[in-house]
Amino acid sequence: AQTVTQSQPEMSVxxxxxxxxxxxxxxxxxxxxxxxxxQPPSRQMILVIRQEAYKQQNATENRxxxxxxxxxxxxxxxxxxxxxxxxxxxxxxxxxxxxxxxxFGDGTTLTVKP
Amino acid sequence: xxxxxxxxxxxxxxxxxxxxxxxxxTKGHDRMYWYRQDPGLGLRLIYYSFDVKDINKGEISDGYxxxxxxxxxxxxxxxxxxxxxxxxxxxxxxxxxxxxxEQFFGPGTRLTVL
Numbered sequence: 079a080q081t082v083t084q085s086q087p088e089m090s091v092x093x094x095x096x097x098x099x100x101x102x103x104x105x106x107x108x109x110x111x112x113x114x115x116x117q118p119p120s121r122q123m124i125l126v127i128r129q130e131a132y133k134q135q136n137a138t139e140n141r142x143x144x145x146x147x148x149x150x151x152x153x154x155x156x157x158x159x160x161x162x163x164x165x166x167x168x169x170x171x172x173x174x175x176x177x178x179x180x181x182f183g184d185g186t187t188l189t190v191k192p
Numbered sequence: 193x194x195x196x197x198x199x200x201x202x203x204x205x206x207x208x209x210x211x212x213x214x215x216x217x218t219k220g221h222d223r224m225y226w227y228r229q230d231p232g233l234g235l236r237l238i239y240y241s242f243d244v245k246d247i248n249k250g251e252i253s254d255g256y257x258x259x260x261x262x263x264x265x266x267x268x269x270x271x272x273x274x275x276x277x278x279x280x281x282x283x284x285x286x287x288x289x290x291x292x293x294e295q296f297f298g299p300g301t302r303l304t305v306l
Contacts, residue, residue, distance in 0.1 A: 087232070111293045121280065123297035169234060173293050178223060178242060178286070179250075180295060184234040 080105045082172050084183035091160045092191050098145075099155045099186045101170030111173040112146065112153045117185070118166040126168070129153065157188075165190045195219045198283050198298035205273050206306050213268045213301050215283030223287065224266040225295065226250075226258060229280040238281075241266055273305040 081104045091097035103112070114126040129137045129146050137144050141161075145154045157164055170183040196217045205211050215224065222243050227235040237250030239258040247258060255277060259267045270277055280302055284295040 113294055115295075121300050123282065123284075123295075123300075125294050128294055171295075173295075175288070175293065178288065179237060179240060180225075182227075182234040182236075184232060 080107075080172050080174060080181045082170055082181050082183040084168075084170055084186050086186045087184070088187045088189070090189040090191060091157070093160055093162060095160055096156060096158045097160055097188065099157075099168055099170075099188065101153045101155070101183055103151050103153065103170070103172045103181075105151070105172065105174070107174055107176070109175040111175065112144075113171040113173065113180075114142070114144070114153075114155045115169045115171060115182075116164075116166045117169065118163075123169075127155065160190050162190050162192060164188060196283060196285055196296055196298040198281075198301050200301060201299060202302045204304045204306065207274055209273050211270045211273055211303070213270075213281055213283075213303070215266045215268070215298055217264050217283075217285045217296075217298075219285050219287075219296060220263075221285035221287045221296070222263065223285060224260070225284040225286070226256075226266070226268045227282045227284065228252060229282060229300075235282065238268065270303075270305075273303075275305045277303065278305045279303060 083102045110131045112129045116124045127139045141158045167185045169185045173180045199214045225240040226238040241260045257269045283298040
């Protein structure tokens with residue numbers, strides 16, 4: 079079974095600074111997707127960024143980027159120029175393309191200090 | 193209007209009661225999922241369905257049942273609610289294809305079993 083591990087239950091960052099959230103996963107599959115979702119206090123789950131395993135280039139969405147290390151099975155999220163609105167719980171997720179199911183990590187709570 | 197809706201948004205019930213959580217989507221996706229979120233444990237898959245005639249158990253299906261009434265509707269039932277089923281429940285949809293595979297979430301249902 080696939081597992082997703084987020085080793086940082088809580089992180090904090092100063093406004094305008096950069097923070098990196100860690101995620102590792104375990105799989106024997108070669109075709110899969112990785113995601114970061116954000117859950118603000120409103121509890122709505124919001125997609126932040128996606129990475130296809132077959133793509134070597136790291137995904138980027140504005141201030142959000144990932145460091146995808148396929149051999150190491152590592153998928154970290156970097157948030158640049160942190161804003162107060164970035165404060166939320168962040169979940170790393172793995173999706174097996176063939177099985178169509180997702181496995182989520184336990185989340186990292188990010189606090190942004192003004 | 194929201195693409196994935198859940199009713200009710202909040203519910204308080206008593207031990208032993210039967211309760212149904214409903215999910216509807218206008219995204220036209222074939223795949224629908226029910227997750228449970230407990231504090232510190234991320235999202236865990238209860239049931240999932242890839243079409244109206246395809247229902248599959250997830251990792252924590254005991255005590256739950258589902259019904260896929262139509263492509264757009266997927267309901268979760270607790271036949272006899274117990275206090276440890278107190279949690280936040282999410283419905284999600286997805287589709288497959290290059291660049292897709294992410295999950296689109298409803299707003300969640302906060303369920304409290306007394």
